[in-house]
Amino acid sequence: MNLLRELFETLRAFVAAVGAVTLFLVRVLGQAPRALVRPGLIVDQVHNVGALSLVIIMTCGLFVGMVLGLQGYDLLQRFGSEDALGTGATLALLKELGPVVTALLFAGRAGTALASEIGLMRATDQLTAMEMMAVDPIRRVVAPRFLGGAIAVPLLTVIFISIGIFGVQLIGVQQFGVDTAAFWSQMRASVDMNDVLEGVIKGCVFGVACSLVAVYEGYTATPTPEGVGRATTRTVVISAVLTLILDYMLTAVML
Amino acid sequence: MTDASEADSIVEIRDVHYSVGDREIFSGLNMTVPRGRITAIMGPSGTGKTTLLRLITGQIKPDRGVILFDGHEVPRLKRRELYALRRRMGMLFQNGALLTDMDVFENVAFPLREHTDLPESLIRQIVLTKLQAVGLRGAVRLMPSELSGGMARRVALARAMATDPDLLIYDEPFAGLDPISMGMIVRLVRRMNNALGLTSIVVSHDVQELAELADMSYIISGGKVVAAGSFGELRAHNSQIVNQFLEGLPDGPVPFHYPAPDYYEQLLADREPETANTSTGTGS
Numbered sequence: 001m002n003l004l005r006e007l008f009e010t011l012r013a014f015v016a017a018v019g020a021v022t023l024f025l026v027r028v029l030g031q032a033p034r035a036l037v038r039p040g041l042i043v044d045q046v047h048n049v050g051a052l053s054l055v056i057i058m059t060c061g062l063f064v065g066m067v068l069g070l071q072g073y074d075l076l077q078r079f080g081s082e083d084a085l086g087t088g089a090t091l092a093l094l095k096e097l098g099p100v101v102t103a104l105l106f107a108g109r110a111g112t113a114l115a116s117e118i119g120l121m122r123a124t125d126q127l128t129a130m131e132m133m134a135v136d137p138i139r140r141v142v143a144p145r146f147l148g149g150a151i152a153v154p155l156l157t158v159i160f161i162s163i164g165i166f167g168v169q170l171i172g173v174q175q176f177g178v179d180t181a182a183f184w185s186q187m188r189a190s191v192d193m194n195d196v197l198e199g200v201i202k203g204c205v206f207g208v209a210c211s212l213v214a215v216y217e218g219y220t221a222t223p224t225p226e227g228v229g230r231a232t233t234r235t236v237v238i239s240a241v242l243t244l245i246l247d248y249m250l251t252a253v254m255l
Numbered sequence: 256m257t258d259a260s261e262a263d264s265i266v267e268i269r270d271v272h273y274s275v276g277d278r279e280i281f282s283g284l285n286m287t288v289p290r291g292r293i294t295a296i297m298g299p300s301g302t303g304k305t306t307l308l309r310l311i312t313g314q315i316k317p318d319r320g321v322i323l324f325d326g327h328e329v330p331r332l333k334r335r336e337l338y339a340l341r342r343r344m345g346m347l348f349q350n351g352a353l354l355t356d357m358d359v360f361e362n363v364a365f366p367l368r369e370h371t372d373l374p375e376s377l378i379r380q381i382v383l384t385k386l387q388a389v390g391l392r393g394a395v396r397l398m399p400s401e402l403s404g405g406m407a408r409r410v411a412l413a414r415a416m417a418t419d420p421d422l423l424i425y426d427e428p429f430a431g432l433d434p435i436s437m438g439m440i441v442r443l444v445r446r447m448n449n450a451l452g453l454t455s456i457v458v459s460h461d462v463q464e465l466a467e468l469a470d471m472s473y474i475i476s477g478g479k480v481v482a483a484g485s486f487g488e489l490r491a492h493n494s495q496i497v498n499q500f501l502e503g504l505p506d507g508p509v510p511f512h513y514p515a516p517d518y519y520e521q522l523l524a525d526r527e528p529e530t531a532n533t534s535t536g537t538g539s
Contacts (some may be wrong), residue, residue, distance in 0.1 A: 102482040103500060121355075124355070125350060129354075129411075130354075132312060132341055132344065132346040133369065135365075135370075
């Protein structure tokens, strides 16, 4: 009986949390048009969460591509299909690795920064002060950060994939001597617009999900040092799990 | 309450009840804040002074009772109406609550930029005027992290005044300040109130400063107003709790000891404190 009750309570808490996040998203989206009136705030946030994540995204993209090159070459040369390295690695980067790893890195680098920043604003009464100045913090603080994140992730995904393909090429063509023409021509022949679109759509969805988790956790953080710390941790954990679940669902739909 | 006094008041609180969980914070609170005066709200720690400010400003709603700001029933207002009302209020937080990613100038300009379409030159003039009034015109480009506690509160005061509100609310404005900063804040509150024709509510337990400052004072305890009037009237009050508070006596109706098991028994008992005798008192 206790187990059943605990299960029911857990389920109830989960449904309540999903409901709360959905209502929060509706509030944020409701304020988004007013936030868009001042694009400067959103551009600032794209810079904060996007441009400042470039180094980590590019570094990781390069190394993921290089590892993919090594593993892909090792696998394909067993079948004498080294020329297919460009196609295989590009599809892997476009459809899975690019969007997923970018989202995970975004959650770790920018998501935590967003959650802790908003949480600290709550803890130091800055959000209450805004409310007292008749300024809605959802419009002034949350919506620009949410939109900035949602815009930045697809852009970062494209950059990650591009650098990743360069990394594959570096290993496959430069190190192992795969024919350059075959590498690029097979890739161009086999990768179509739908594959590119799949990566971009995933990037957009993960961007919205990770940004939403970060701003929600920050905004609802308990206004104490422990509360902000917990919100930051939860941002990473929830974003990572949500990204992988959404990845499965999107893949199942788009395959 | 007479109609005349209502017309003369900017905030009216009638029979307000408010609880957090099982804990009753207010049980029938009544209060009137006269227009154009400085009203002090005092009381021992934990009596709900800050909660009262949050009720007046509509951050939380009472369980029952009426809270009027200039005739508008605050708890019944929709978000948009509440925000319209808050443009007529300014609030000074205990820690200043300055926006940490903006410098002093931008902090003071913030409400003007959010609520008006004033040209930049006019915003600059208003901001410099407000900062001059609090003596910090020279600190326009400092970041909040570069300000002392007293300076941060003065900047917050300039920001609260930026839109020329009708009511200024000060939450513990003297807490943690050195005597010089405290004296500055006292003088500023008085000067602003008189020069700008504001109404001020000051929540604090710094009796000396409030005695110098307040036109009207309330002492809250046990969820109700236990004394109201000028400082002279409060000093003449025969309530034990009022005397304890004004004289700063460590023990009295507000006990020094938090309710605890019997001291003697607890020291001798070979048991965990939680399982010990739960009778209250400090023991003999």
